[in-house]
Amino acid sequence: MAEKIYSCSFTGLLCRIIEVEADISNGMPSFSIVGLGDTSVQESKERVRLGIKNSGMEFPKTRKTINLAPAQVRKQGALFDLPIALSMLIESKQVPKEKFENSIIVGELSLTGKVNRIAGALLITQFAKEQGFEKIFLPADNASEASFIEEIEIIPIEDLKDIVEFASGKKEILPYKNINEDSDQNTCDFxxxxxxxxxxxxxxxxxxxxxxxxxxxxxxxxxxxxxxxxxxxxxxxxxxxxxxxxxxxxxxxxxxxxxxxxxxxxxxxxxxxxxxxxxxxxxxxxxxxxxxxxxxxxxxxxxxxxxxxxxxxxxxxxxxxxxxxxxxxxxxxxxxxxxxxxxxxxxxxxxxxxxxxxxxxxxxxxxxxxxxxxxxxxxxxxxxxxxxxxxxxxxxxxxxxxxxxxxxxxxxxxxxxxxxxxxxxxxxxxxxxxxxxxxxxxxxxxxxxxxxxxxxxxxxxxxxxxxxxxxxxxxxxxxxxxxxxxxxxxxxxxxxxxxxxxxxxxx
Missing domain, CATH: 3.40.50.300 (P-loop containing nucleotide triphosphate hydrolases)
Known part of the structure; x- marks a missing residue:
């Protein structure tokens, strides 16, 4: 059965929830991503493969298919790297899924497994809150920006290994504390x-x-x-x-x-x-x-x-x-x-x-x-x-x-x-x-x-x-x-x- 987690895409200032489904089946080794992804989405195959491998986990050797739904919505950017990698690890039983319930996951992977900064983190976090999600997993470099949105847990992720150990209960990642600065201070300088x-x-x-x-x-x-x-x-x-x-x-x-x-x-x-x-x-x-x-x-x-x-x-x-x-x-x-x-x-x-x-x-x-x-x-x-x-x-x-x-x-x-x-x-x-x-x-x-x-x-x-x-x-x-x-x-x-x-x- 294909495992599904949630991510998010944006065009301009419009966001859309994206379902990331992974299926691993018998057959010749292959890796396909379907769902109208652009070039940067298709290039995530190598980032995901090497990110999983260099984080000390096993990259499945059989037939792998990733579906980004809804299929009619064009997806762009590298922010799907992290949810694609996690959905594949969940489907291959290397990572439990429970801690990702009611959560949005976004992040770009480097070849070493580090989770890199993305654009649009604040917009995505606000949209996730409006859609009723309780948590958002995103790059640690975006946590300060996203924490301006209250009433949603911001889980900062440094690398793929961290989030895998967090899901397995081996490591605790505390939610990022919300920014609570006074924005009404007078900044005029005459x-x-x-x-x-x-x-x-x-x-x-x-x-x-x-x-x-x-x-x-x-x-x-x-x-x-x-x-x-x-x-x-x-x-x-x-x-x-x-x-x-x-x-x-x-x-x-x-x-x-x-x-x-x-x-x-x-x-x-x-x-x-x-x-x-x-x-x-x-x-x-x-x-x-x-x-x-x-x-x-x-x-x-x-x-x-x-x-x-x-x-x-x-x-x-x-x-x-x-x-x-x-x-x-x-x-x-x-x-x-x-x-x-x-x-x-x-x-x-x-x-x-x-x-x-x-x-x-x-x-x-x-x-x-x-x-x-x-x-x-x-x-x-x-x-x-x-x-x-x-x-x-x-x-x-x-x-x-x-x-x-x-x-x-x-x-x-x-x-x-x-x-x-x-x-x-x-x-x-x-x-x-x-x-x-x-x-x-x-x-x-x-x-x-x-x-x-x-x-x-x-x-x-x-x-x-x-x-x-x-x-x-x-x-x-x-x-x-x-x-x-x-x-x-x-x-x-x-x-x-x-x-x-x-x-x-x-x-």
Whole structure:
């Protein structure tokens, strides 16, 4: 009778329970794996054979068949090595099966029998718990990552010999203790942005964007400080919640990007993309779909420096995920959905030479060159930015002035004002699926954005005069809601609307 144990496969962020069945029968020596496995699954034959042999056990010499069910689901990766080896040892009566009841088993074998690290351990562990399994046997190098999931036993396995002795009662392997770290500690560090001299208007805009998760486009002449502001901006972001850590770490886990020494993504991602990046690397894709930069930036920041240098087709592909907060990648046999709720941060020059708005250096570009350069960003993409800021050069002499470096932090970057907004949003969205003002839809805006009559009149007049789109109109309200939160105001007042309007693009 064929022996059966359980493993798990994943494609994208979708998991599937896989039954691993082994049958050993009389006949000419052979080793077959059936069940629609890819090349890496078929190559497991040699890893399993030598892993069993070098662990001091007997590799059956007769006909051996492994079935990975369900047969219509394509299996990929080397994570089936360990369950295949164990099912064969159970079928050949070398290992008892009892301790593997109600368990998931995953792991890649080396030729010496060592169990190597796999991708997707956190995702698989969470799925195993949701499916009602009590234990998961996985590589010891993945145990710290998987232990973020509670209420399931994490059994770390160093090598094949360990798990065989554990199943036979010769050795005890204690479950890995769950990580129990406080994920709500404030990680903001305002010293980075306060060390930048001047640029107070840009700092204020960045602080508003960080509070409400609003997309920002900085434009100005070369060397004015756009890039350094954006790189310092990541230190303004609030700490991640436990749910956000889990969501983000799962994406990095399936991508194989986790650090073995620090297996949880506890800081908000900051993904800086070069303008030569392809659409697949940014959006995601491949024969077997993998997360792109927009998904790796989930719950964090996607930063495009000199956005006008990017391929316009690539830029326009961002329009749907910026609006929907997810991306669907479809292939003939499957469709994968990856989350992509990120804050979009970008910089650009006003023209090809960069000096159109510079007060001292003369621009050498023609009107046609300037128009063509600015048209590289389509209107619909620009409309998805909440805040537009022109960055002017600071007086270089201020850098050497001691007095300027000892100024009290301005309202733009002082933590007190940002903590106000954080507190109000946390209370407002405590029972909602969103957490930031920038994520509000029309129903949320009606519910949470109460404007005074004067503020409403000013907004309506400005919308007509500036020819704001419907999306732009709602973005002004969301920005003003964040500004009001920073002032601890329940109602959106005239000054909040006026400040929000100055961040909108008018031409």
């Amino acid at each position: 010293t980075f942005i306060d060390k930048i001299i001047g640029l107070e208007k840009a700092k204020r805009a960045l602080a508003i964007g960080a509070c409400g998760r609003h997309n920002i486009l900085l434009h100005g002449s070369p060397g004015c400080g756009k890039t350094i502001l954006c790189r310092a901006f990541k230190h303004l972001l609030p700490s991640m919640t436990k749910e956000e850590i889990l969501e983000t770490t799962k994406i990095y886990s399936v991508s194989g990007l986790l650090n073995a020494d620090s297996p949880l993504v506890k800081s908000r991602p900051f993904r800086e993309v070069h303008h030569t990046a392809t659409m697949s690397s940014i959006i995601g894709g491949g024969n077997i779909p993998r997360p792109g930069e927009i998904s790796l930036a989930h719950n964090g920041i996607l930063f495009f420096d000199e956005i006008a240098e990017f391929n316009p087709t690539v830029l326009d592909s961002l329009r749907q995920p910026l609006e929907d907060k997810f991306i669907n990648i479809s292939r003939i046999n499957l469709a994968i959905k990856f989350p992509s709720n990120f804050m979009f941060l970008a910089t650009m020059n006003p023209c090809p030479c960069g000096f159109k708005t510079d007060k001292k250096i003369r621009c050498i570009c023609t009107d046609t060159q300037i128009s063509n350069y600015q048209k590289r960003l389509s209107g619909p993409l620009l409309d998805r930015f909440d805040i537009f800021v022109e960055v002017e050069k600071s007086n270089i002499h201020e850098v050497l002035e001691k007095e300027s470096q000892q100024k009290i932090p301005q309202k733009s970057s002082h933590p007190f004002f940002m903590e106000n907004a954080e507190k109000m949003q946390k209370e407002r969205f405590s029972k909602s699926s969103i957490s930031r003002n920038g994520d509000m839809d029309i129903e949320d805006i009606k519910k949470y954005c109460n404007l005074t009559q004067d503020a409403k009149d000013i907004l309506n007049r400005a919308a007509e005069k500036l020819n704001l789109s419907n999306r732009g109109y709602l973005k002004v309200i969301k920005i003003s809601r964040t500004i009001a939160d920073m002032d601890l105001k329940e109602k959106i007042e005239t000054p909040h609307i006026l400040e929000a309007l100055q961040y909108r693009r008018t031409s």
